[in-house]
Amino acid sequence: xxxxVADNILAFLSSKTVMTIIIIVLSIIIIFLVYKNxxxxxxxxxxxxxxxxxxxxxxxxxxxxxxSQLIYKSIHNEFAPTFDTLIDFVKNDSLPIIFSxxxxxxxxxxETIKTIIGWISVTDSLFPESKIKNRHNFxxxxxxxxxxxxxENFKLEAGTIIKGNLTxxxxxxxxxxxxxxxxxxxxxVFNMVTxxxxxxxxxxxxxxxxxxxxxxxxWEY
Numbered sequence: 410x411x412x413x414v415a416d417n418i419l420a421f422l423s424s425k426t427v428m429t430i431i432i433i434v435l436s437i438i439i440i441f442l443v444y445k446n447x448x449x450x451x452x453x454x455x456x457x458x459x460x461x462x463x464x465x466x467x468x469x470x471x472x473x474x475x476x477s478q479l480i481y482k483s484i485h486n487e488f489a490p491t492f493d494t495l496i497d498f499v500k501n502d503s504l505p506i507i508f509s510x511x512x513x514x515x516x517x518x519x520e521t522i523k524t525i526i527g528w529i530s531v532t533d534s535l536f537p538e539s540k541i542k543n544r545h546n547f548x549x550x551x552x553x554x555x556x557x558x559x560x561e562n563f564k565l566e567a568g569t570i571i572k573g574n575l576t577x578x579x580x581x582x583x584x585x586x587x588x589x590x591x592x593x594x595x596x597x598v599f600n601m602v603t604x605x606x607x608x609x610x611x612x613x614x615x616x617x618x619x620x621x622x623x624x625x626x627x628w629e630y
Contacts, residue, residue, distance in 0.1 A: 456597050463589055464614065466556040468628055469544075471616040473552055474563070474582050475624055476535055478617075480504070488567040488580035492553035495565075499535060500549055503528040555584045558591055566619050577622040583615030 477499050481489045484502070489495035506527040532549065541547045553562045567580040586605075590598045602612040616626040 452594065453597070456594055459593060460590060463557050464628070467584055467589055467614050468626065470552060470556065470563070471582060471584075471614060471626055473536075474565075475616045475626070477531075477552070478567075478580050478582075479624070480531055480535060482578065487569075487578045490565075490567040492562065492565055496549055496552060499531045499552075502531045504531055504534055555588050558588050561588050561591075568619065570620065570622070572622050579617065579619055579622060580624075581615060581617040581619045583611070583613055585613035587612075589613065 474495070477495055478488050481487075481495060481498050484498075484504070489498060505525045506529055508524045508526045509521045510524075536547070536549070553565070555561050555563055563582050563584050565580070565582045567578070569576050569578055571577070586598060586602055605612045611627055614626070614628060617624050
């Protein structure tokens with residue numbers, strides 16, 4: 410009886426139909442494992458590609474903000490403390506167009522006569538049409554908004570520090586990677602930010618500094 414049952418089981422397992430089912434199941438398992446392996450390789454590549462794309466747009470905005478702040482300081486001798494102040498300045502203020510010439514007889518060109526011959530809007534000076542025509546949806550009104558965040562603003566600070574017995578005006582504008590990379594793989598973002606903190610690096614992108622007289626961006630060094 411036992412031999413009969415065993416023989417029946419062996420016969421069943423060796424039947425063409427069962428073998429076909431086993432092959433199909435094993436094939437599905439193999440395809441799944443191959444897919445997971447490919448995905449595990451592809452995911453970091455896709456993450457890096459999307460991160461680079463987002464960083465490029467954020468950096469461009471930080472460069473715009475820096476350029477606006479430098480023009481603001483050239484007029485007001487300080488940096489704008491808020492985006493409302495900075496945007497209003499860029500949209501509504503003007504810069505003098507100055508003509509300079511050396512004094513007649515000044516052979517060493519040590520003195521010049523400067524004359525204002527006109528005015529140009531800050532907007533046209535910083536963001537002429539030729540410069541922004543290829544930038545998708547460029548608008549001064551949203552210069553404060555971090556790309557890919559559905560309206561979250563950059564953090565903007567301005568003030569003074571003492572450096573070498575001198576009072577120096579400074580500003581800093583920043584965005585965290587947790588904001589810049591919003592909607593991307595949370596574990597990868599967490600791992601990246603954690604590593605940067607361990608290395609005592611700023612976990613995001615920023616320009617300027619509230620502790621040093623610098624207007625550099627942290628992507629520039």
